[in-house]
Amino acid sequence: MENQFSQEPNSSEVIVVTSGKGGVGKTTTTANVGTGLAKLGKKVCLIDTDIGLRNLDVVMGLENRIVYNLVDVVEGNCRVKQALIRDKRHPGLYLMPSAQTRDKSAVSPGQMIKVIEHLKEQFDYIILDCPAGIEQGFQNAIAGANRALVVTTPEVSAIRDADRIIGLLEANGFKQMDLIINRLRMDMVKRGDMMSAQDVVDILAIPLIGVIPDDENVVVATNQGEPLVGGESPAGQAYANVVQRVLGREVPYLNFDRGISFWTRVTGIFHKA
Amino acid sequence: MRHFFRRKSSCQVAKDRLKILLISDRVNCSPEMMELIKADIAKVISKYMKIDADNIEIQINTKGTKSGRGAKPSLYANIPIVDVSSDMTVNR
Numbered sequence: 454m455e456n457q458f459s460q461e462p463n464s465s466e467v468i469v470v471t472s473g474k475g476g477v478g479k480t481t482t483t484a485n486v487g488t489g490l491a492k493l494g495k496k497v498c499l500i501d502t503d504i505g506l507r508n509l510d511v512v513m514g515l516e517n518r519i520v521y522n523l524v525d526v527v528e529g530n531c532r533v534k535q536a537l538i539r540d541k542r543h544p545g546l547y548l549m550p551s552a553q554t555r556d557k558s559a560v561s562p563g564q565m566i567k568v569i570e571h572l573k574e575q576f577d578y579i580i581l582d583c584p585a586g587i588e589q590g591f592q593n594a595i596a597g598a599n600r601a602l603v604v605t606t607p608e609v610s611a612i613r614d615a616d617r618i619i620g621l622l623e624a625n626g627f628k629q630m631d632l633i634i635n636r637l638r639m640d641m642v643k644r645g646d647m648m649s650a651q652d653v654v655d656i657l658a659i660p661l662i663g664v665i666p667d668d669e670n671v672v673v674a675t676n677q678g679e680p681l682v683g684g685e686s687p688a689g690q691a692y693a694n695v696v697q698r699v700l701g702r703e704v705p706y707l708n709f710d711r712g713i714s715f716w717t718r719v720t721g722i723f724h725k726a
Numbered sequence: 727m728r729h730f731f732r733r734k735s736s737c738q739v740a741k742d743r744l745k746i747l748l749i750s751d752r753v754n755c756s757p758e759m760m761e762l763i764k765a766d767i768a769k770v771i772s773k774y775m776k777i778d779a780d781n782i783e784i785q786i787n788t789k790g791t792k793s794g795r796g797a798k799p800s801l802y803a804n805i806p807i808v809d810v811s812s813d814m815t816v817n818r
Contacts, residue, residue, distance in 0.1 A: 609740050609747075616748050645735030652737070656744055 467569055467579045468699070469598035471622075473614030475585030477606045478635040481671060481680075482692075483582040484512045486602070489682040489696030491546035495577040498537065500569075501551035502594040503584035504559055510550045514678020515540060524552035527564045533571050542679075547576075557589045562596035569597030587621060595622065600629040602662065602699075606636045607648040615657055631662035633695060638667045650706075663695035664706060749786050753799050760784060767803055778806040 470483045480501075487499045501509035504524065510516040521536040526549070533549075540546040549572075552559065572579050583594035595601070601622050605615040615632075622630055634650050641647035648656075650664045668688035674681040681689040682696065687707070694704045750760070768779040783804040 609744055612744055613747055613751065617751060620752065642737070645737045648737050648740055652741055656741070656748065 465573045465577050465579060466600055467573070467581070467598045468600045468602060469581040469583050469595050470602045470604060471583035471591065471594065471618055472604040472611070473585065473587065473618040474605075474611045477611050478604050478633075478665070478671075479585075480508045480512050480582050481675065482602065482604050482633055482635070482665075482695075483509060483580050484680040485682040485689075485692040486696055486699060487578070487580045488513075488540075488543060488546060488680040489693055490578050490580075490699065491540070491543040492683055493696065493700070494545065496545045496575065497578045497580065498547045498549060498572050498576040500549045500572075500579065500581045502560075502565070502581050502590060504551045504590065504593075505553065505556045506584065507551040507553050509582045510538075510548060511678065512675055513540065513548055513680065515548050515550075516678075519550045522550045522552045523568070524555050524559045526568055527560050533568060557584070557593065560593050562592050565593045566597040587617065591618075591621075595625055595627075599627075600631075601627050602631055602633055603657075603659065604633045604635055605653065605657070607634060607642075607650075607653055612648075612653060612656060619657060619659060630659045631698075632657055632659050633663045633665065634661070635665045636667040637664055662698045663691060665691045665695075666707075746785065749799055753786055755786060760786075763801075764803075767805070771805055775807055776809040778808050781806050 468486075470479050470486070472479050480503075483499055487497045491497045499509060499513070500523065501507050502523070503509075507522075510519060515538050518538050521531040523536065525531045526533050526536045536549050537547040538550065540548065549568075569579055579597075581594045581598055584590035603615050603618060603622075605611045619630060632654065634653050637650060638647055642649045650661065654661050666687045668686055670681055670684075670686035671688050674689075680692075682692040683689055691707055694707065697704045750757075764782055764784050767784065768777065768782055771777050772779065785802045786799050787802050
């Protein structure tokens with residue numbers, strides 16, 4: 454068993470979840486990976502760096518408990534600890550919300566690094582939810598991170614933006630970047646109407662760390678404000694596997710074909726003939 | 727049924743488009759610059775032979791190697807020659 458509360462100052466990992474394009478699942482990924490790590494006994498702090506358009510609090514179901522936020526911390530209106538919201542469902546899981554009424558220029562990369570250095574003392578994992586785009590919000594989010602999860606969907610526009618982001622991360626000295634392919638639809642891949650996970654990996658040429666199937670349970674989970682990681686749903690299982698791989702464990706990839714019924718298979722044979 | 731009539735899967739179309747798109751994105755070469763390069767190439771080549779300047783195709787590609795990061799890109803030009811007349815090739 455690994456030491457849950459590691460005391461070494463540099464043992465904590467700071468992971469930025471980024472994508473370039475909006476709406477591909479950064480916030481969902483942040484919430485699920487963070488919750489998954491906390492479920493395994495890690496001390497996790499999620500930081501929403503999307504100033505002006507905060508979402509992570511809603512996805513986590515913690516929106517009613519915000520008092521202070523990231524900008525308050527940076528401006529010295531409160532101590533770091535006061536802005537952290539403890540998730541009562543998972544011991545060890547905390548959220549630092551972003552400010553809704555400010556804009557990206559309220560925080561600088563230098564200030565982000567300072568906040569993260571402070572948080573490193575008490576957390577095993579600090580996960581930053583990056584805003585869409587490549588402007589200051591992105592610069593703020595990546596400033597203190599040493600590892601990145603690049604989220605994309607198997608679509609031309611999302612892959613193009615992911616490629617740009619990977620280039621920018623490389624230019625900023627990132628050594629560890631892993632790819633999460635979100636909203637994959639096996640039925641469309643089989644029809645030849647969607648790029649497969651392998652196709653996307655070939656194009657972006659960074660290591661794959663997870664494939665998340667397109668799953669309506671994600672919407673249900675967001676409605677309820679409870680991340681689905683570790684549950685029975687296909688996406689919940691896929692996210693649980695991502696968490697294991699983030700921890701460096703090797704887990705085989707799920708076969709999403711299980712959802713296809715016997716009847717579909719039988720009729721499928723006739724379609725091919 | 728429509729499978730029989732479709733020539734190329736939309737997945738393949740997407741991959742082909744991305745291949746071209748990402749290479750020009752990665753080398754930071756705008757379409758405007760590509761047009762300028764094309765015009766200059768046409769100007770130089772037409773000193774020596776008669777070419778079909780309107781149908782020149784240029785493309786930045788990664789030859790042979792995988793499309794992945796780190797592959798060295800190279801510039802391909804397809805220039806249709808209309809006439810390689812001897813007087814033009816020598817007298818210039």
